[in-house]
Amino acid sequence: MSDIGTSIKTTRKRLGIKAIDFAKEIGVTSSYLSMIESGNRKIPDNLKEEMLDLLAYYDANEKSLECIYDYIRISFPTHDVDSILKDILHIKKEFMYETATSQYGYVGMFKLDLIKCLYSEKGDDRGTLIEMSGKGCRQFESYLQARGKTWFDFFSDCERFKGRCTRIDIAINDYKSYVSIPTLLNKIFAGECVSKFRAFDFMGSGLIDSGEKNGVSIYLGSKSSDFYLCLYQKDYEQAKKLNIPIEDVEIKNRYELRLKNERAQELIRLIQESGMVSENVVAVLNNYVRFVDKGTQKAKKHWQVNKKWENLIGEMGKKLKLTTEPTEDFYEKSEAWVEKSVAPTLKMIQLADEELNRDKLNEMINNAEMSEEQEHKMMIYVSKVEDMIA
Known part of the structure; x- marks a missing residue:
């Protein structure tokens, strides 16, 4: 086996590239590639250059290791929730849904799916808390991206407001x-x-x-x-x-x-x-x-x-580098629940409507009243991330 053939085969395997896929990329048959890698066929200079360039490209873009923030919890010694939403999360308050909670001893929270801001009663030294699960971190990264900011900027904002990280998963x-x-x-x-x-x-x-x-x-x-x-x-x-x-x-x-x-x-x-x-x-x-x-x-x-x-x-x-995976997919669990548990029933009613020559499904939809939380979800579905930034 020639040195260059050995090198190409070793690099290809290290990068996890199948022979059939590599051969297709460079425009040769798998058997021809096998002969090159075994040293039984001399490589034309132009093909050798193309092969090495392609391997170098794959090597430079190889996805092997990355680190991400997978859970974040930060507490603030303040009851000024509006400032936390505006100056830390940078999300307009009207896009956050307010609801009661007893989590960690807090009494209420503003949330945008898995991005949460919990608040305590006046006089309670728990103050205010930001919590994001793994998916919440990915959602928040879409806001960082829209603002041209990074996690370093976020933590700097937290420090400015005397925030203390009480949990971090990397x-x-x-x-x-x-x-x-x-x-x-x-x-x-x-x-x-x-x-x-x-x-x-x-x-x-x-x-x-x-x-x-x-x-x-x-x-x-x-x-x-x-x-x-x-x-x-x-x-x-x-x-x-x-x-x-x-x-x-x-x-x-x-x-x-x-x-x-x-x-x-x-x-x-x-x-x-x-x-x-x-x-x-x-x-x-x-x-x-x-x-x-x-x-x-x-x-x-x-x-x-x-x-x-x-x-x-x-x-x-x-x-290893910190990477971000911004997503604008919000309330996926709600959609998944509808798809799994509700959609089959709706399909049944639709088929019955067709058989019985009626329009019951549309009547039910037109007569339905959305809850406040459902109206909030609807607002998020139709809004752009850029429009939600404070």
Whole structure:
């Protein structure tokens, strides 16, 4: 095999490009590509240049590791909800739906689907709280994008209003499965994990008859503590949730840092000061856990770091960046509920109308009265993000 053929094949496989797809991209047959990669056919200069350029393009745009904010909770020592909406979230108040709540001891909240602003009674030192789930973070990113702002700007605004982060989840998405989560679990059982965490937990399930697996999750540290890690097979979770083949799920593994109270506030402070999310995430991981291979030394701290774990951390140091995935999809759960639970009944009435030569369905729709919350959802559906910005 020629050196150039070996290099092309190695790079193609590393990038996860199938031979048939690569051959199609460069306009040759799969058998011709095979001969090139095996060194049995000399590559014309123009084709070699095209192949190398294409591989370089795929390499530069390879999606392997990314980190995202997956949950945010920030408290403010103020009862001035209007200022929080206007100067922190930058969302016009009329686009937020107000409702009562007892969550965390608060009495009410303004929400735009999964973007929430909770408030307490006057004199209650809970003040005001912003909470966003993972999907809420993606929704809020559409407002940041429309304003030409970033998460750094958001946290700077929070700091200006003396906001304190009481919980932050940072998720690292692994598109290449740098490590095997079940293998890491086995290494913990074998004592091949060096960690500042004292406890761990895990979850896993499957089917006895078929041997089908439903994925493994590992929790390093107590889930009731101010900091713990969650490592799990995201592809199994999504395949089951969306009822799709596991190979169709892009994200293979997810590694989550979940911090509360002072731990959360300290991490945000370090990120804001350095301007780097990935650098601090990698530092935390390196400080708290490493997987090793059993050696001859008695003390496991002297054992060699497992190559795959070392490669994962190394790649994080080189490639990991904070990414955003803005979405303008609001109240998807409501639509999903209608599609699953209501639409079949509406279809039945529609078919009955056709058979009986009546118009009952349209009559029901025309006579229906929307609730205040439904009117709010309707306003969101037909509005542009840019129009909602304060």
